[in-house]
Amino acid sequence: MLGYMSESDTPRSLWMISSLDPHYRTPLVLQALMGYSTEEVAGHMGLTRSAVLSRLHRARQKLRVALGSPEIETQSSTMGTIKSTHAHRYAA
Numbered sequence: 001m002l003g004y005m006s007e008s009d010t011p012r013s014l015w016m017i018s019s020l021d022p023h024y025r026t027p028l029v030l031q032a033l034m035g036y037s038t039e040e041v042a043g044h045m046g047l048t049r050s051a052v053l054s055r056l057h058r059a060r061q062k063l064r065v066a067l068g069s070p071e072i073e074t075q076s077s078t079m080g081t082i083k084s085t086h087a088h089r090y091a092a
Contacts, residue, residue: 024059
């Protein structure tokens with residue numbers, strides 16, 4: 001499903017996904033669970049590709065924090081520092 005979730009996390013992670021704000025949940029479900037490309041998600045939602053990538057990043061960040069992933073290093077700043085095996089996908 002998502003690279004940082006183990007098989008044992010599946011029921012919990014599905015619950016966490018369902019509890020996300022639709023703003024973040026919709027692109028995550030369309031891409032990660034239904035297999036849509038970023039461009040397809042953007043077209044479906046009427047967003048730009050970069051807006052979809054931003055929402056996906058934030059959704060995954062929220063899930064990592066909720067699941068207590070050790071890949072997270074946070075700072076008190078708004079942006080924070082994210083260390084993950086997926087961070088390179090969202091580099092500008």
